[in-house]
Amino acid sequence: MKHVDVVVIGGGQSGLAAAGALREQGVTPVVLEASGQAAGSWPDFYDSLTLFSPARFSSLPGLPFGGDGDRYPHRDEVVAYLAHYADHLGVEIRTRARVEAVESDSGGFIVRTNDGRVITAAGVVAATGAFANPLRPTFPGQEGFTGELLHVADYRSPKPYAGKRVVIVGGGNSAVQVGYELADAAEVTLASRAPIYLLPQVREGKDIHHWLTSTGFDQLPPQWLVHVVGGTLVLDAGRYRRALESASLKRRPMFTALDGDAVAWADGTREAVDVVLLATGYRPSLEYLRPLGALDADGAPLHSGGISTTHPGLVYLGLEFQRSFASNTLRGVGRDADYVIPPLAAHVRKAPAAAGL
Template sequence: MDTIVIGGGQSGLAAARTLLDAGLTPVLLEAADQTTGSWPRYYDSLTLFSPARYSSLPGMPFPGDPDRYPHRDEVAAYLARYADHLDAEIRTGTRVTAVQAGEDGFAVRTADGTTFTAPSVIAASGSFTNPYMPVLQGQADFTGEILHAAGYSAPAPYAGKRIIVVGAGNSAVQIAYELADVASVTLATRKPIRFVDQRPLGKDLHFWFTVTGFDRFPARLVSSPPGAPVLDEGIYRRALRQGRMDRRPMFTRFDGDEVVWADGSREPVDVVLLATGYRPHLDYLDGLGALDETGYPRHTQGLSLTHPGLGFLGLEWQRTPSSNTLRGVGRDARYLTRKLKNHLGVRHSRAGV
């Protein structure tokens, strides 16, 4: 094999396809029993923020009405079909525990004791299993429930409760909006929520991203935004105006069963739901020296700065604003494949192959 791809979600599948198209031989290792990434584990009502026509991986259009916003389960089914059409070795139920580097490339060890070797590796394991959980003052003594959005499925279990959703992104607002059907909900944010019209001039925002070239704009030439904007056709802003839910500055601390707000007021709370994002899940690279002290890859545009032949895929703002999305990961996969193929060519020429 030429390349070991770690992770069988959208990023790993895109990598496998572009490697095959380049004449390389990948093997894809996926810890779960299916190649659907984290999609089946997201909250039940999740829909894509981009229409189907802009939500495809290389070589297979997303089926159905191109202008609809596909549901979570449709995305999972699409990824499963995508994997079925790949002429690549895919091993599910194969959790990677460590990657080691040597003169001949990389040794990838799995939980069942198997070792795979190859001259190049792509880490495409995503971030859903590594939710970011900020530690808040007084949290250890809070008597209510604290959970991350990764552990939230549906509103029914929270009926009648007082809930604070922490976060100002799409997921935070979507979850708060649906919880407001059954509970009293506040969005707690450090800065005001930045709403963006989902359909300016009657066209979905992703149409304008495409025609203006924004989706391909190099991330190195623009600063990543201080929090993602919330795409809205008006329902979320209207809900806030009408008091269906409210937004307040972030509370300062917990105190028993209460939270203390920035103005000094306090109130009992049943649930605090943290929609605070995720971090890359790359613990299998610990000890390799490829990560910084926070666990983030040392890379430029997905290429490791420490280990030639090691690549990353699916990172936020890896190369462009759309790098970690269905619509953008394919472009990054083609770029990474070209670079790794060049690396493999250099290795072969030095070896006299």
């Protein structure tokens, strides 16, 4: 058994931001990453994924992304950047160390990993994101559906879908980006409950993230945006609007049921489809906190701004809308780390040291 100051669970962008902020506070973290590299979920995203924010706005604290600041980095560039950031931190990162359970201990927490190791810690940062827990809603008639029912987490490239009829459920960035890409190889319809709200990527010659940052909008609580807009905003350089207006990419109100080899649309028509692809988001991947009693009945963390309301010394990073609508992004997680890590560091400094082997 080993004792450490803080265990950071997750070695992606959120966990690395946490480790960097802890180091700045003079606290020694150990980062536990379930995969074989400190890059979080990025290596598993679809092949064509690019950031929606330019490189200059997509850095973690203390290390610029590098290269042309106006480009939109590709998935593989992000993976390489995160690996570089991990090396830059100079903290202990253990890969292939999946956390199975976190339990309460008189001196803080007991962290158990899949290889049987036990670590005690005064503090825990839960930074595992949500990619491992895709939201897969169920639909009337789903059991009898003869087509493929997949989540966008399973999607990599258009090749397997060539010539097929595909319905994508969702109206957010991922749904539109994947739908646009697929439309060159397949017949694609977006099915969403609300209209698709396209936000111009560039205004007055500058990327929208320049304006989000310079106005302070990026740091506002997200609730008002949903209230005013009524749906999810999709960043668009113009190609998505052209595709939707030309009907090369179609959008229809959400279907009411799956019916054999088809979907039943709200207008009463029935359309045969080969694939229903869910771009329905994700839920926090935090089941390892269940033994601790830190989650509600639906598996959501009990917290305020990322600070646990049930256990002193437990904080979160990378939750969607944790403190702003940028909280689970490269550009936003550093600000949230600056909020949750100082009180965690103060808690750790006050905690009695525990002896360990």
